[in-house]
Structure formats: C-alpha cells, structure tokens
Amino acid sequence: MIKIANLSFSYNKETPVLTGIKLEFDRRSTAIIGQNGAGKTTFVKLLKGLLKADEGEILIHDHNVNRKTAAQLARTIGLVFQNPNDQIFKRTVLDEVMFGPLNIKMDKQTAKEKAIEALKMVELDGKLEMNPHDLSLSEKKLLCIASVVAMETDIIIFDEPTIAQDHGGKEKIRQIIQALKDKNKLVMTIIHDMDFVAENFERTIVFTEGKVLLDGDTRYVFSQKELLETACVEAPGITKLAERLGFKDTVITVEEFINLKQTCSPPR
Amino acid sequence: MKRIVVEGLKYKYPLADSLALNDVTFDIKQGEFIGIIGKNLAGKSTLCQALVGLVPHFYKGAYGGKVFVGGLEVKNHSIADISLKVGMVFQNPFTQVTGSKMTVYEEIAFGLENIGVPRSEIIERIDSVLNLLKIEQVKDHNPFDLSGGQMQRMAIASIIAMKPDILVLDEPTSQLDPAGSEEVFQAIQSLSKQGITVILAEHKMEKIAQYCDRVLLLNNGKVVDFDTPGKVFSREDLEEKGVTAPVYTRVCKALGVKKAGTDEYPVTLEEAERVLRGDGA
Amino acid sequence: MKSISLYEEGTSFVHDVDPITKLWYIPFAILIPIILPLFTVSFLLIGLSLALLLAAKVIRKTIPVFGFVFLILITVVLIQGMFKPENETVLFQIGPLTMYKEGLLFALTITLRVINIIGAFMILVLTTKPSDLVEALVRKGMSPRIGYVVVSVFQIIPEMMATMSTITDAQRARGMETEGKLLVRIKAFLPLLGPVVLGSLINTKERAMALEVRGFNSQAPKTFLYEEKTYQFSKILQMGMLLLTVAAVVWRIFL
Ligand SMILES: Nc1ncnc2c1ncn2[C@@H]1O[C@H](COP(=O)(O)OP(=O)(O)OP(=O)(O)O)[C@@H](O)[C@H]1O
Ligand SMILES: Nc1ncnc2c1ncn2[C@@H]1O[C@H](COP(=O)(O)OP(=O)(O)OP(=O)(O)O)[C@@H](O)[C@H]1O
Ligand SMILES: [Mg+2]
Ligand SMILES: [Mg+2]
Numbered sequence: 001m002i003k004i005a006n007l008s009f010s011y012n013k014e015t016p017v018l019t020g021i022k023l024e025f026d027r028r029s030t031a032i033i034g035q036n037g038a039g040k041t042t043f044v045k046l047l048k049g050l051l052k053a054d055e056g057e058i059l060i061h062d063h064n065v066n067r068k069t070a071a072q073l074a075r076t077i078g079l080v081f082q083n084p085n086d087q088i089f090k091r092t093v094l095d096e097v098m099f100g101p102l103n104i105k106m107d108k109q110t111a112k113e114k115a116i117e118a119l120k121m122v123e124l125d126g127k128l129e130m131n132p133h134d135l136s137l138s139e140k141k142l143l144c145i146a147s148v149v150a151m152e153t154d155i156i157i158f159d160e161p162t163i164a165q166d167h168g169g170k171e172k173i174r175q176i177i178q179a180l181k182d183k184n185k186l187v188m189t190i191i192h193d194m195d196f197v198a199e200n201f202e203r204t205i206v207f208t209e210g211k212v213l214l215d216g217d218t219r220y221v222f223s224q225k226e227l228l229e230t231a232c233v234e235a236p237g238i239t240k241l242a243e244r245l246g247f248k249d250t251v252i253t254v255e256e257f258i259n260l261k262q263t264c265s266p267p268r
Numbered sequence: 269m270k271r272i273v274v275e276g277l278k279y280k281y282p283l284a285d286s287l288a289l290n291d292v293t294f295d296i297k298q299g300e301f302i303g304i305i306g307k308n309l310a311g312k313s314t315l316c317q318a319l320v321g322l323v324p325h326f327y328k329g330a331y332g333g334k335v336f337v338g339g340l341e342v343k344n345h346s347i348a349d350i351s352l353k354v355g356m357v358f359q360n361p362f363t364q365v366t367g368s369k370m371t372v373y374e375e376i377a378f379g380l381e382n383i384g385v386p387r388s389e390i391i392e393r394i395d396s397v398l399n400l401l402k403i404e405q406v407k408d409h410n411p412f413d414l415s416g417g418q419m420q421r422m423a424i425a426s427i428i429a430m431k432p433d434i435l436v437l438d439e440p441t442s443q444l445d446p447a448g449s450e451e452v453f454q455a456i457q458s459l460s461k462q463g464i465t466v467i468l469a470e471h472k473m474e475k476i477a478q479y480c481d482r483v484l485l486l487n488n489g490k491v492v493d494f495d496t497p498g499k500v501f502s503r504e505d506l507e508e509k510g511v512t513a514p515v516y517t518r519v520c521k522a523l524g525v526k527k528a529g530t531d532e533y534p535v536t537l538e539e540a541e542r543v544l545r546g547d548g549a
Numbered sequence: 550m551k552s553i554s555l556y557e558e559g560t561s562f563v564h565d566v567d568p569i570t571k572l573w574y575i576p577f578a579i580l581i582p583i584i585l586p587l588f589t590v591s592f593l594l595i596g597l598s599l600a601l602l603l604a605a606k607v608i609r610k611t612i613p614v615f616g617f618v619f620l621i622l623i624t625v626v627l628i629q630g631m632f633k634p635e636n637e638t639v640l641f642q643i644g645p646l647t648m649y650k651e652g653l654l655f656a657l658t659i660t661l662r663v664i665n666i667i668g669a670f671m672i673l674v675l676t677t678k679p680s681d682l683v684e685a686l687v688r689k690g691m692s693p694r695i696g697y698v699v700v701s702v703f704q705i706i707p708e709m710m711a712t713m714s715t716i717t718d719a720q721r722a723r724g725m726e727t728e729g730k731l732l733v734r735i736k737a738f739l740p741l742l743g744p745v746v747l748g749s750l751i752n753t754k755e756r757a758m759a760l761e762v763r764g765f766n767s768q769a770p771k772t773f774l775y776e777e778k779t780y781q782f783s784k785i786l787q788m789g790m791l792l793l794t795v796a797a798v799v800w801r802i803f804l
Contacts, residue, residue, distance in 0.1 A: 033445075041416065069726065070722060071726040071728070074721065076723075082443075085752075100723035103724030104724040139308075148723070163442045164308070165510040166306075166308045192449075237537060241537055258522050261519075322761065346766065347761045348767045354762075355762065356762045365759070366756070366760060368680075368697050371787070378763055381770070382765055382771060383764040387772055390772065426763065430763070470760070
C-alpha cells in the first residue's frame with residue numbers, strides 16, 4: 001500500500017533527521033517505536049504530506065505523495081497528532097469531529113452520523129456541545145482519535161494515542177484499533193507503551209537516529225534484546241519475566257505466559 | 269518529619285457541579301517517594317496542583333480543609349512563596365514552555381534566575397540536568413522545536429534544576445521512551461534518597477510498584493487507600509476503582525501465587541521472578 | 550521557529566557597545582536637531598548613524614525599512630510642498646500642480662528628523678538582541694514582569710505564526726485545501742483567526758501556571774544567566790552625549 005524509497009529529511013540543513021529510509025507497508029497493523037527524537041513523528045508527517053521530503057519518494061496506492069496536496073491525501077490517510085492541542089480548533093466537540101468528514105465531501109447527515117458513531121467509541125457522545133478545550137488531556141486525545149476515525153480513511157496513523165489514558169482509555173483505543181483492523185484498514189501507531197505494542201500489533205518497526213534499526217513480526221522484534229537496547233526501547237514486562245524464568249520462546253502476552261506456565265514446566 | 273500534611277481537603281472548580289477532591293486526608297514524611305494512582309478524572313492532577321497552591325490560588329473555586337507543605341499552609345501563602353519549596357512538572361509537556369527564552373539552555377535557566385541562584389551555580393546546575401535528562405544535544409534548540417519526549421525532558425530538567433525540597437510530578441514520563449522513563453524514575457528515586465520528598469501521579473503501574481514507597485489510590489476525588497505498593501495492588505477491588513495492577517501482579521494473581529508468608533501478590537519483575545521460580549510450577 | 554526580532558548577529562564594535570548606551574543614543578539623536586534646528590546638524594547626525602550602521606555591517610537590513618519610510622515621506626513632501634498654508638514662494642510648476650519653497654523646506658525638516666530617528670532606532674534594534682536589552686533594563690531596575698512581557702512578545706508573535714501553521718496542518722490533515730491559488734489560501738486563512746486567538750489565550754492560561762511554579766513572582770532578588778554586557782567606553786560615550794546635549798542647549802541660548 002505504501003512504498004518508501006530512500007527517504008531523507010531535515011528541518012534545517014545542518015542536522016539530518018531522517019536518512020535513507022526504505023520501507024513498505026502492507027495491511028498488517030504496525031507499531032513504530034524508538035527513542036525520543038528518533039524522527040518518528042517527522043516520518044509520519046512526511047507520509048501525510050505535511051512535510052516535504054528533501055530526497056526520496058513516497059508512493060501511496062501507487063500515487064506519489066509529492067504530487068498531491070495534504071488535503072487530497074486526507075481521503076486516503078488520516079493522522080492523529082501527538083499533541084492534541086495542535087489538532088483541536090473547533091468550538092464544539094461535535095463540530096471538531098464533523099470537520100474532517102465534511103471536508104472530504106460527505107453530506108451533512110452522513111458526516112454527523114459518522115461523527116457520533118466515532119464519538120460513541122470513545123465515550124464522548126455525552127459531551128457533543130462542550131468546548132473541546134474544556135476537556136481533560138485524556139479526553140482531548142480521545143476526541144482527536146474520533147475526529148480521524150470518523151473520516152474512514154484507508155490508512156490511519158496514531159501518534160502516541162495512549163498518552164494520559166488509564167486502563168479504560170487504553171481499552172477503548174484497543175477496541176478502535178481492532179475495529180479498524182476488522183475493516184481491513186492499515187493501522188500504524190507510534191507508541192512508547194511496549195505492552196500495548198505486544199498486544200495489538202502484528203508488525204513492529206524500530207527507529208533510531210533517523211534510521212530503521214529493526215523491522216519485522218512483533219514477536220521477532222521483541223526477541224532482539226540487544227538491538228532494542230540501542231534504540232532505548234525494551235521488551236514488554238511479561239517478555240522480560242518469561243526470559244528471566246528461562247522460557248525458550250519469546251512470550252509477548254499475559255495469556256501466552258499463563259498458558260505456558262500452566263501446561264508445561266519451563267526449564268530451570 | 270512530616271513534610272506534607274493534608275487534612276479534610278475539599279475542592280470544587282469554579283462552574284463545576286461536583287467536588288474534584290472530597291475530604292482528602294493524608295501525610296507524607298520527608299524523603300518519601302509517593303505515587304498517586306487512579307483512573308482518568310479521579311483527581312490526581314487536582315491534588316498535585318493543590319500541593320503547589322495553584323489550587324486554590326490560581327483557579328479560585330470552593331476550598332475547604334488544610335494543606336501544609338514544608339511548614340507553609342497553602343491557603344495563606346502565595347504560589348511564589350510555595351514555589352521556593354515545591355516544584356511541579358505538569359501533565360502536558362507542550363504547554364509549560366515559558367515563551368521568553370530562545371534556547372533550551374536559557375529556558376532551564378528561567379526558574380533559577382527568578383529565585384536568585386548565583387550565575388556560576390546556574391551554569392553548573394543546568395549542565396548537570398542537561399546531562400541527567402540526556403538533552404545536551406538539543407541545548408541550543410528553540411524550546412518549541414523539540415520532539416514530544418525532548419520537550420518533556422526539558423520540563424523535568426527545568427524543575428529539578430531548581431532543587432525544590434518537595435517535587436510534584438504529574439505523569440512526567442508519558443512521552444518518554446522506555447529507557448528514558450526508567451532513567452527518570454531512577455533519577456527521581458536518587459533525589460528522594462537525598463531527602464527530597466517526591467509525589468508522582470502516574471498510569472504506569474509497573475514503575476509505581478517498583479519505585480514508590482507508598483501509593484495513594486484516588487477514586488472520584490476520595491482517598492481509597494494509602495499504603496505500600498504490595499498492599500494496594502493486591503486489593504481485590506482494584507479494577508472497580510478503574511486501576512489495573514502491574515502485569516507481574518496480574519500473572520501471579522492468575523496463577524494464584526502470593527509472596528511467601530504474606531497475603532500480597534508480587535508487584536515487581538524481581539518479586540514475580542522469585543516467587544515463580546520458587547513455585548517451580 | 551524564529552524570533553521576529555531584526556537583530557543581526559555580528560562582531561563589530563557597534564555590537565560590543567552595551568544596550569543602555571545604544572538606548573541613550575536615541576534621545577540624543579532626536580534632541581540635538583530639535584535644540585539646534587540647522588540642516589547641517591541634522592545631516593551630521595544622520596551621517597553619524599549611517600556610518601555606525603555601515604560599521605556594524607547591517608546597512609542592508611535597513612533598506613526595506615527606509616524604503617517603506619520614504620514611501621510615506623514622499624506623500625509628506627508632495628502635500629506640504631503644494632498645500633502648506635504658509636506657502637508663498639513658487640519653486641516650480643508641473644501642469645496644474647505648484648510646488649512652494651516654504652512647504653518643501655518644512656517637509657525636508659520632517660524628512661531629516663524621521664530619517665534621523667529611524668537611523669538611531671535601527672542601530673539599537675539591528676545590533677542588540679531584544680532579550681539583552683530587556684535584561685539590561687531589568688538590571689537597571691525595570692520590573693522583571695514587564696521585561697517578560699516585552700521579551701515574550703518577540704517570541705509569542707512568531708509562536709502565533711507557528712500556531713497558525715499548526716492549525717493549517719490540522720486542517721489540511723483532515724482534507725481542507727490550504728495550498729494553491731490565492732483565493733483558496735484566503736478562504737483557508739480567515740477561519741484560522743478565531744482558533745489562533747483562542748488557542749493563544751488558553752496557552753496563556755497554562756503558561757501562566759508554568760511561570761508561577763518557576764518562581765516568576767518570587768520576591769527573591771533576580772540573578773542572570775548571562776554576565777552583564779559591559780563596554781569599556783560606555784561611561785565615556787554616555788557622558789559625551791550628555792555633554793554635547795548640554796553644549797547644544799548652551800549654544801542655543803547664548804549664541
Ligand atoms: N519544528 C522543528 N524544527 C526543528 N527541529 C525539529 C522540529 N521538530 C522536531 N525537530 C527535531 O527533529 C528530531 C526528530 O523529531 P521527532 O519529533 O520526529 O521525534 P520523535 O521520534 O517523534 O520523538 P518523540 O518520541 O520524543 O516524540 C528531534 O531531534 C527534534 O529535536
Ligand atoms: N480546570 C478545570 N475546571 C473544571 N473542572 C476541572 C478542571 N480540571 C479538572 N476538572 C475536573 O476535576 C476532576 C478531577 O480531574 P483531574 O484532572 O484532577 O483528574 P486526573 O486524575 O488528573 O485525570 P487524568 O488521569 O485524566 O489526568 C474531573 O472531574 C475534572 O473534570
Ligand atoms: Mg513524536
Ligand atoms: Mg491528570
């Protein structure tokens with residue numbers, strides 16, 4: 001769906017932020033992890049056409065991103081910003097969510113339906129007329145997610161969606177991601193919560209210093225302990241526990257762990 | 269020695285129809301590392317802000333009860349006075365930039381200049397926090413041109429540099445990479461070992477369990493429990509309060525193994541490892 | 550993000566002069582031609598300012614400013630030259646338009662004054678970092694709060710422009726066309742203003758809290774990260790300017 005060749009970018013000419021990125025995306029749900037300042041946010045802004053690459057090419061559905069405006073791309077690719085304050089600008093919660101659908105030429109009625117449906121998923125449908133700026137940080141983040149989900153784009157990218165969320169909030173986001181996967185959409189998420197990565201994403205890409213360090217099945221990626229360390233990330237807690245207990249295989253979810261533990265006794 | 273005493277604190281934001289904090293009472297000794305947990309909207313941030321005086325001085329609203337921090341009664345002292353003793357890092361890293369400084373370096377100096385730290389010491393302290401939070405490489409960047417995690421690191425650095433007696437942190441590692449958040453917790457722990465009193469609101473239960481001496485569980489503005497991580501995370505009604513225990517506790521619960529000789533489940537990686545090894549399965 | 554200040558970094562001696570002395574130069578350059586209303590004096594001072602701007606290698610940056618000012622001054626010249634009530638002596642005629650000597654001389658005085666003032670300001674603005682100037686004033690006793698407001702204006706206006714581009718990003722990310730033809734851009738621009746202002750107000754509130762906990766209102770005597778910028782001749786320059794001004798007054802009264 002997405003093909004990226006030799007992508008490079010810098011904000012000012014002196015310090016390169018991304019260099020020589022080569023990646024392809026299919027419909028597997030994908031987590032992007034890596035140290036602070038590695039260039040993850042920058043990378044997705046490039047995909048979205050909000051920044052222009054210095055070098056290289058991004059093809060989405062065989063169309064070159066460079067030749068389209070960000071607005072044209074908005075029908076295919078949605079992005080939830082890292083900082084919700086950067087995304088919110090309407091006066092009511094409902095208007096905020098309807099903004100995207102209306103722009104991609106849905107009629108008002110459909111737009112409203114989609115908006116309310118998305119707001120239900122994040123349990124904000126009781127606050128339609130509130131000013132988004134009066135919401136708490138965790139609610140703002142969920143609102144931003146709803147605003148993009150309502151557009152029903154084929155590709156959807158979340159930049160650190162679980163910030164400020166409690167267990168219930170993360171569960172909502174997990175369900176949204178699952179629903180999107182069921183609709184066969186490409187879901188891509190930048191995230192620092194490794195447990196969430198393990199439970200929700202098939203593929204994981206590790207960025208470090210503007211390059212791709214590791215890319216593969218989530219389980220495989222979390223088995224690469226030394227490499228993960230160089231990118232300032234780590235395996236989920238349960239993986240670490242299993243490893244310490246001497247489990248042979250890389251365990252990435254609690255269920256797996258419990259099953260293994262109950263059915264067979266791991267080597268000491 | 270008690271550093272923080274909260275007695276019957278009640279607080280309602282202006283225009284709100286319910287209490288954000290409802291009869292909160294607890295005290296904290298010097299050098300303790302306290303975690304505040306609770307679901308979204310439980311009142312964690314409000315409580316943090318009540319310790320630095322933003323509640324009630326900044327927000328106004330209805331306020332009852334007493335809060336003493338470092339010997340000052342919050343209600344009767346200005347935020348400026350309190351700020352000399354208590355430092356606070358806010359939940360959203362994007363909105364705590366002063367907007368009057370051109371570089372990260374100068375940004376960190378802002379608080380130090382205000383409280384009158386001598387110049388040579390300002391420089392020393394900045395260099396040390398830049399190093400502590402690993403942001404030396406962006407020290408000459410504009411404070412607004414940073415990645416989310418770098419901005420959060422700068423916010424923490426700016427407060428730690430002021431060396432307050434009491435440190436209040438509201439989800440300080442939400443944007444940090446795993447290694448970064450581990451380092452920040454270690455740094456905060458070492459400050460607490462040096463006698464600084466730390467209060468930290470957080471959703472990362474594994475970190476709370478590992479680093480905190482005691483955990484304050486809030487729900488709907490009320491204190492549900494204030495005890496050791498082992499006790500709090502072993503509560504049966506935890507999920508009802510909107511909180512899940514650390515993953516280590518959850519597996520051990522599911523497998524039905526407790527810490528030897530206690531009624532508590534393990535809460536950290538080390539404890540879980542010890543228990544599960546011992547159990548042999 | 551850049552600051553809106555016009556400050557140009559440099560190593561000339563003009564840059565080395567401390568901000569306060571450069572600040573002194575402004576009233577000096579304004580007062581002298583008022584005390585001694587002679588064209589020669591005005592020309593001398595303008596020459597001095599231009600020489601300093603040249604020495605600081607910032608003269609290029611003054612061109613747009615002077616360009617803009619000249620545009621206004623031309624209208625002054627035309628209006629005064631033709632319509633000043635005291636106009637008597639005809640200088641020349643172009644078609645139905647008549648230029649008078651009185652008006653033109655008056656316009657010339659204004660022009661010289663304006664150029665003079667602008668030149669003096671430019672020296673300060675182009676060779677001094679705004680934050681250095683404010684810091685110098687705070688050291689001299691100005692309230693740090695006022696200082697903050699002044700400095701933050703230099704940061705916050707570009708920040709608002711940055712906010713503008715963030716919101717544009719938010720809009721185009723969700724399908725609103727903001728690129729391309731002028732009309733499209735104007736249509737995209739207008740609805741921006743509300744959110745930008747609202748956003749800044751909200752930022753202001755959250756920022757106020759951040760400032761509070763950073764000891765912004767603390768009574769403790771303030772210190773500074775940077776050493777005070779001093780210039781070995783600043784006292785001499787300041788005294789010199791004062792003496793010259795006094796001398797000018799004396800000249801005016803007694804000669
Ligand atoms: N507007 C900007 N101008 C200049 N440099 C920037 C800007 N935004 C980010 N940078 C720099 O580019 C690098 C990559 O930033 P980016 O935001 O992509 O990181 P990230 O991987 O998303 O990090 P995080 O996990 O902290 O969000 C960082 O070193 C940052 O300082
Ligand atoms: N500025 C405000 N004005 C009015 N009500 C507020 C304000 N800030 C918070 N509240 C309310 O106070 C209560 C406690 O909110 P608070 O922000 O303290 O929760 P929290 O535990 O920090 O949540 P989170 O985990 O989302 O950060 C909530 O009901 C919230 O709606
Ligand atoms: Mg980022
Ligand atoms: Mg909070």
